[in-house]
Amino acid sequence: xxxxxxxxxxxxxxxxxxxxxxxxxxxxxxxxxxxxxxxxxxxxxxxxxxxxxxxxxxxxxxxxxxxxxxxxxxxxxxxxxxxxxxxxxxxxxxxxxxxxxxxxxxxxxxxxxxxxxxxxxxxxxxxxxxxxxxxxxxxxxxxxxxxxxxxxxxxxxxxxxxxxxxxxxxxxxxx
Amino acid sequence: xxxxxxxxxxxxxxxxxxxxxxxxxxxxxxxxxxxxxxxxxxxxxxxxxxxxxxxxxxxxxxxxxxxxxxxxxxxxxxxxxxxxxxxxxxxxxxxxxxxxxxxxxxxxxxxxxxxxxxxxxxxxxxxxxxxxxxxxxxxxxxx
Numbered sequence: 001x002x003x004x005x006x007x008x009x010x011x012x013x014x015x016x017x018x019x020x021x022x023x024x025x026x027x028x029x030x031x032x033x034x035x036x037x038x039x040x041x042x043x044x045x046x047x048x049x050x051x052x053x054x055x056x057x058x059x060x061x062x063x064x065x066x067x068x069x070x071x072x073x074x075x076x077x078x079x080x081x082x083x084x085x086x087x088x089x090x091x092x093x094x095x096x097x098x099x100x101x102x103x104x105x106x107x108x109x110x111x112x113x114x115x116x117x118x119x120x121x122x123x124x125x126x127x128x129x130x131x132x133x134x135x136x137x138x139x140x141x142x143x144x145x146x147x148x149x150x151x152x153x154x155x156x157x158x159x160x161x162x163x164x165x166x167x168x169x170x171x172x173x174x175x
Numbered sequence: 176x177x178x179x180x181x182x183x184x185x186x187x188x189x190x191x192x193x194x195x196x197x198x199x200x201x202x203x204x205x206x207x208x209x210x211x212x213x214x215x216x217x218x219x220x221x222x223x224x225x226x227x228x229x230x231x232x233x234x235x236x237x238x239x240x241x242x243x244x245x246x247x248x249x250x251x252x253x254x255x256x257x258x259x260x261x262x263x264x265x266x267x268x269x270x271x272x273x274x275x276x277x278x279x280x281x282x283x284x285x286x287x288x289x290x291x292x293x294x295x296x297x298x299x300x301x302x303x304x305x306x307x308x309x310x311x312x313x314x315x316x317x318x
Contacts (some may be wrong), residue, residue, distance in 0.1 A: 051208070
């Protein structure tokens with residue numbers, strides 16, 4: 001899982017109530033509003049998850065919106081993002097264990113499914129705390145696992161990615 | 176399942192904008208996010224007690240703190256310098272810095288594009304990779 005620092009532009013809308021104050025507070029208001037907007041946006045299909053705004057590069061001249069009186073400031077900034085890629089090696093930990101597979105979580109990515117089919121040498125052991133076991137290791141809730149991304153899907157409704165994982169390669173599996 | 180069928184991180188086909196964007200290793204992100212977290216806490220206590228960090232931020236911070244191998248900022252810088260000497264793509268550099276493989280076999284299994292690029296060919300290539308991994312573990316030792 002590799003974090004990227006990408007350059008982006010965004011339009012920040014400032015309401016007139018925040019324009020009464022002096023210039024310095026305006027810049028702060030723009031930064032705060034930008035961070036709020038990025039936080040609310042959470043993720044996009046194009047860039048992946050927005051982790052944090054890094055640096056503000058430039059604030060262009062504001063344009064007044066005729067009807068509402070808000071001012072639109074085009075802003076360019078760098079942002080730390082995270083986008084899963086097919087074929088990528090990632091590390092996550094076990095969240096839920098079911099008979100047909102395991103659900104993993106890795107950083108901001110909450111839905112990662114590891115199918116039982118790709119863990120052919122592991123056996124499912126039912127019980128109050130179900131686990132998957134093979135001859136020399138165990139996969140239970142909280143175990144850190146290194147896996148490969150087989151594919152992913154962008155879920156527009158939840159604004160998140162769903163990943164399909166596998167550990168059927170060398171050097172993958174529990175750490 | 177995914178719309179971008181041509182993308183494949185293993186072969187370094189990851190889309191123009193990602194090849195150009197700067198990649199950050201977990202340890203570098205940890206330093207940045209921790210700093211930001213402190214800034215936001217300060218800002219919150221001064222004026223607006225309700226400004227909180229997002230879920231995405233919190234989870235990412237937890238994740239990079241848990242999985243970053245190098246904690247010292249100087250060590251982190253050295254890791255980047257060391258890896259840059261071997262002509263790696265940004266993406267490969269960060270993947271290796273994050274996963275810290277022990278052997279050249281593990282490195283090539285985790286980052287297949289190392290072999291396909293024509294930079295680490297044959298046995299001499301394996302030795303070069305081993306040397307690179309050795310340099311990394313030395314930094315860890317003297318952190």
